[in-house]
Amino acid sequence: MAKITKQSDNFAKWYTDVILEADLAEHGPVKGTMVIKPYGYSLWENIKNILNNMIKDSGHENAYFPMFIPKSFLEKEAKHVEGFAKECAVVTHSKLISEDGVLKVDPSSKLEEEIIVRPTSETIIWHMFKKWVTSYRDLPIKINQWANVVRWEMRTRLFLRTSEFLWQEGHTAHATKEEAITETLMIVDMYKSLFEDYLAIPTIIGRKSNMERFAGADETYSIETMMRDKKALQAGTSHYLGTNFGTAFDVKFQSKENKEQPVFATSWGVSTRMIGALIMVHGDDKGLKIPPRIAPHQVVIIPINSKNEEKEKFDNFVDMVHSKLKDNGMRCFIDDSNNGPGVKFNNWELRGAPLRIDIGLKEFESGNVTLCRRDTGEKEEMSLDKLSTLPSILEDIQKGMYDSASSFVKENTFELHDYSEFKKLLSKENCFIKAYWDGSDDSELKIKEETKATIRCILEDIKDPKLKCMFSGKPAKHLVVFAKAY
């Protein structure tokens, strides 16, 4: 088993090493594609199931819309096209022919209208909403779909930016602006809970600036997270789309008063990118560290020296421990591979299992087990009747992971009101900096050019005319967070 690069030597290399060595995923044959391997997919499924329940509990219904979108649909919302035009996969033909053993595109199969592989589904969904909405009685529509989308990316990285990725996209239609805005914000809270309560990732939430906003949205709210290299990762978004798509797709409804009115929209999503955040928030030089609530295996049992004379009895003892854990509601796995114990220890640390139970001759004879925590590395021998306390230890680990991630964010977040200090700090190290901003694209752009830091989100609006923009000295409009971002 290869050793992984240390975080301090090369964080990007560490990240790739961990994913490959922990068997989460590997590169597909087409540039930017990713094969999510069983261990990684099981992690995704755990997250997905939790979020899926949250989505349904808040009154949304799952549905599925096609991956293929007529090109003309994309043209209908001007800003939306602009945002996605440069990264679309386009289907132009429907046939291949074999010429002397070489496969070629059959020119005669050229499509009347070219088809876009969805980079996101607003257009096709609003095309359908037009058919579904005529009266106020048809609203709201609250739809979610789990799907893959394709964005043809220049520079790709496993989980963080792949040409094809998995996500959920929620799309809702409402009779009033207020209701749509409430929906947008409710989703932000839902994501916050997913990140904080399950992924143990602290979040910073706010509105996006004009420049960073989703193409076609009136307002974008984002979930910003800090990685261990102190760069920011946008890990989820919720958009208030106003009537942009309603208008573009001519979706209107008749009100109680028999008046024709425009439909208000939201859309929101989180993707497999979350797994990238999870890796970079919690991981250390030993590898992954997965929060217990979403870990594929919460407890991994390592049998040691299982080749003694009483092998059968030994195996029964191991099985008995295993079923005790399962009976206590834990996801549990026995590593009975042929590897030596050292390899297994390192392997499960690399793969981030929260708890490990070692069972060797010593335990077999004493009737105890040895428990080892991934977060602290502490080992302790415990009697079998204490196994029922493991769920509370898992919860303790979960909380500890959140707390330590949270203090890391606090330690690396500063508030500055002087631009030269701002530049100096950012040239020295990555961090989050809260500062006042005048709200202009111009200031934001120049700060980006000079420091590579961007506005991650707007935290508050400023009314006090005495407060000035850190960059321009003009009256401040917002308190924002700056950081270098993924």
Next chain:
RNA sequence: CGGGAUAUAGCGUAGUCCGGUUAGCGCACCUCGUUUGGGACGAGGGGGUCGCAGGUUCAAAUCCUGCUAUCCCGACCA
């Protein structure tokens, strides 16, 4: 799409400058045995159209031409 580099077994590489045995090594893999409390050991074994297509030559991984793919650096992005 610009600038740079690389392409030899599953992975990592030596050999290429200066053409000449059967293309070598490490990891991984297979078999047998010994091992098992923090990255085991011995013996044996399998696996290569040297990125692709041409050319030069008695002879090409090695020299020449063209192509393709990938990686790094830039502009773009969740």
